[in-house]
Amino acid sequence: MNIIVCMKQVIDLEQIRIKPNTREPVTKGLPLLFGDFEKCALEEAVRIQEKHGGKVTALAVGSPKLKDTIKEALAIGADEAIILTDPMFNDSDAMGSARVIAKAIHKIGEYDLILLGDSSADEYSGEIPPRIAELLDLPQVGFARELEILEGNDQGTNTKTIRAVRDLEDALEVVELDLPAVVGVTSELNTPRLAPLSAILKAGRKPLNEWGPEDIGITADEVGANASVVEVLSNLAPVQDRKEIIYEDVEEGVAEVVKALLQEGVLTQ
Amino acid sequence: MNGIVVYSELEETALGLLTKGRELASELNKPLSVALLGEQAGDRAENTFGYGATQAFIADSPALTPFQASTYAAALKQIMTHAEADIILIGSTRRGRELAPRLAQKLSAGCVTDAISLSVEDNRLIVERRALGGNTVSAKVITSQQQVVAVMPKLYDAEPMTGGAGEVIPVSLELQGPTTKVLERRPKEVGIGNLEEADVLVCIGRGLNDKGDLSLIQPLVDSVGGMLGCTRPISHEYHWLTEDQMVGLSGKESSPNLYLAIGISGQIQHTVGVMNAKVIVAINNDKNAPIFKIADYGIVGDLYQVVPKLTEKLQSEFGQ
Ligand SMILES: Cc1cc2nc3c(=O)[nH]c(=O)nc-3n(C[C@H](O)[C@H](O)[C@H](O)COP(=O)(O)OP(=O)(O)OC[C@H]3O[C@@H](n4cnc5c(N)ncnc54)[C@H](O)[C@@H]3O)c2cc1C
Numbered sequence: 001m002n003i004i005v006c007m008k009q010v011i012d013l014e015q016i017r018i019k020p021n022t023r024e025p026v027t028k029g030l031p032l033l034f035g036d037f038e039k040c041a042l043e044e045a046v047r048i049q050e051k052h053g054g055k056v057t058a059l060a061v062g063s064p065k066l067k068d069t070i071k072e073a074l075a076i077g078a079d080e081a082i083i084l085t086d087p088m089f090n091d092s093d094a095m096g097s098a099r100v101i102a103k104a105i106h107k108i109g110e111y112d113l114i115l116l117g118d119s120s121a122d123e124y125s126g127e128i129p130p131r132i133a134e135l136l137d138l139p140q141v142g143f144a145r146e147l148e149i150l151e152g153n154d155q156g157t158n159t160k161t162i163r164a165v166r167d168l169e170d171a172l173e174v175v176e177l178d179l180p181a182v183v184g185v186t187s188e189l190n191t192p193r194l195a196p197l198s199a200i201l202k203a204g205r206k207p208l209n210e211w212g213p214e215d216i217g218i219t220a221d222e223v224g225a226n227a228s229v230v231e232v233l234s235n236l237a238p239v240q241d242r243k244e245i246i247y248e249d250v251e252e253g254v255a256e257v258v259k260a261l262l263q264e265g266v267l268t269q
Numbered sequence: 270m271n272g273i274v275v276y277s278e279l280e281e282t283a284l285g286l287l288t289k290g291r292e293l294a295s296e297l298n299k300p301l302s303v304a305l306l307g308e309q310a311g312d313r314a315e316n317t318f319g320y321g322a323t324q325a326f327i328a329d330s331p332a333l334t335p336f337q338a339s340t341y342a343a344a345l346k347q348i349m350t351h352a353e354a355d356i357i358l359i360g361s362t363r364r365g366r367e368l369a370p371r372l373a374q375k376l377s378a379g380c381v382t383d384a385i386s387l388s389v390e391d392n393r394l395i396v397e398r399r400a401l402g403g404n405t406v407s408a409k410v411i412t413s414q415q416q417v418v419a420v421m422p423k424l425y426d427a428e429p430m431t432g433g434a435g436e437v438i439p440v441s442l443e444l445q446g447p448t449t450k451v452l453e454r455r456p457k458e459v460g461i462g463n464l465e466e467a468d469v470l471v472c473i474g475r476g477l478n479d480k481g482d483l484s485l486i487q488p489l490v491d492s493v494g495g496m497l498g499c500t501r502p503i504s505h506e507y508h509w510l511t512e513d514q515m516v517g518l519s520g521k522e523s524s525p526n527l528y529l530a531i532g533i534s535g536q537i538q539h540t541v542g543v544m545n546a547k548v549i550v551a552i553n554n555d556k557n558a559p560i561f562k563i564a565d566y567g568i569v570g571d572l573y574q575v576v577p578k579l580t581e582k583l584q585s586e587f588g589q
Binding site: 011013014016018025027032041051093094095099121122123124125126127129130131132133135136138139141142143163166167168169170171172173174175176177178186187188226229230231232233234235236237238240242243244245246247248250251253254255256258259260261262267 | 277335337338339342344362363364366367368369370371373374375377378379380381382385387395398399400401402403404405406407408409410411412413448449450452453454455456457459469493501505506518519526536537538544547548549550556559561562563564565566567568569570574575576579582583586587
């Protein structure tokens with residue numbers, strides 16, 4: 001089982017500040033992390049590998065900081081990592097990013113399963129899994145919260161299928177499909193392990209490849225700001241005007257809060 | 270290409286999108302149509318005319334069962350060609366979120382999922398969605414020839430119009446059968462229902478130690494006639510409450526008069542679901558918890574002390 005796990009580094013969303021006068025987010029210099037969903041994707045890949053053998057490759061597109069961020073993926077258990085940090089990829093829209101990822105996957109060549117977070121923690125758009133599935137002409141499953149790999153034998157040839165539990169609004173749908181496939185996962189899938197210190201130290205010795213546009217055969221008309229077909233007109237925090245009256249004394253707090261709620265008229269007697 | 274097509278597997282959502290669609294269609298000066306897929310497509314067509322569709326493209330094929338995103342995307346691409354449409358509005362349900370980007374990629378088009386507002390400016394469709402985990406709202410315009418927009422399923426109410434009429438157009442689709450097998454469908458347990466409509470919403474988070482301690486929370490909820498919701502770990506990891514009680518980016522959104530957060534840190538993916546609450550009250554034992562930054566009133570303290578006192582006080586005020 002060769003598994004490719006696509007991972008996106010996102011800024012620490014907890015640390016975003018909003019400029020009070022303009023409502024603009026301040027994101028410069030914030031630490032970059034992998035989101036919970038992609039960590040679960042990686043954890044699942046490692047668990048599948050422990051059971052079925054094969055190789056786990058972590059693949060990420062993003063800023064040069066990936067050289068550091070990706071070490072976590074190697075420490076958790078990816079055998080190899082491929083990062084794509086060329087400035088040509090900057091400011092891509094989802095289609096541009098999907099093209100880079102799909103071309104990199106194509107270059108890797110041998111794979112049975114592509115795992116990724118169903119949606120990223122920052123955008124939560126969920127566009128990448130269906131788009132790369134389309135570009136690679138593969139079936140997809142989104143919102144997967146349980147996975148099982150079934151290896152079989154059909155008249156002498158090995159068959160590999162995946163059984164996934166898809167999380168719909170009102171039901172869980174158990175589906176089965178032949179591999180290779182693209183599977184987007186949610187954080188219910190597993191509890192990702194923390195990399196032990198020894199693994200963090202060893203991660204630096206695992207292969208970390210950097211691929212540029214020529215390596216994957218992509219040109220500037222397919223990716224980056226110029227190729228983007230989604231224009232962002234504005235990106236501002238909604239106005240929040242909260243009173244922020246905080247009581248550190250419980251007795252006082254309870255009395256004052258109830259009084260305030262009655263005054264605000266949000267509770268009706 | 271000049272036309273808007275609406276599609277959702279949920280009838281109510283499709284009718285809501287048509288309701289909004291007729292406003293957009295008249296501002297953008299485009300015809301409005303609906304795509305109906307599956308067995309009873311024809312039976313549903315007539316009703317859509319009363320919501321603004323002037324053409325209903327209906328299609329059925331064995332390849333449409335069970336759902337596979339690639340097949341549905343192929344079907345909608347063919348219908349968009351028939352309709353000569355440049356814009357498609359899809360309900361951003363779980364199904365819609367798998368389908369819309371796949372369709373967009375087939376069309377080499379831009380896509381916006383989970384849209385929370387649609388409007389027209391300078392003859393362009395402006396789409397808003399949340400960004401940065403819910404910290405911000407970004408306004409976007411899709412500049413590709415075709416545009417795929419997946420809209421939050423309950424954003425627009427379905428409102429019939431007077432005197433709508435339209436044409437039913439059967440389309441024969443060329444589709445490859447799905448390769449996905451559906452083995453089983455397990456309905457989810459249903460909780461207390463419509464948190465979206467709560468006047469008072471009380472949510473619990475990981476500050477609660479044990480499922481049994483819900484017995485401490487329920488009297489508080491009852492004292493204010495509220496509904497009980499939770500953060501994602503409570504429903505999806507611990508299963509103390511049902512999943513339809515989860516509030517936030519990937520759960521329910523609600524605009525109650527009062528939102529009361531108990532033992533919740535206030536991470537943006539949760540709080541974005543209650544940003545429009547009129548008044549926010551938080552109880553947390555960590556005075557630096559981010560929830561206090563978005564609260565109108567806060568009490569720093571152990572919920573196991575605060576909640577019984579607050580309940581008692583409210584019960585005495587409300588005479589229960
Ligand atoms: C893509 C994505 C989507 C997500 N969508 C959602 C979503 O829709 N909804 C959602 O809720 N989450 C969502 N999450 C998860 C979210 O990021 C947080 O992990 C989650 O909301 C945290 O829940 P919590 O506040 O209950 O837990 P914690 O963050 O662990 O906070 C618990 C709080 O309880 C306080 N506390 C502990 N003991 C006590 C006590 N005795 N008395 C008082 N206070 C106490 C602590 O100080 C702490 O602040 C999503 C995450 C991702 C990556």
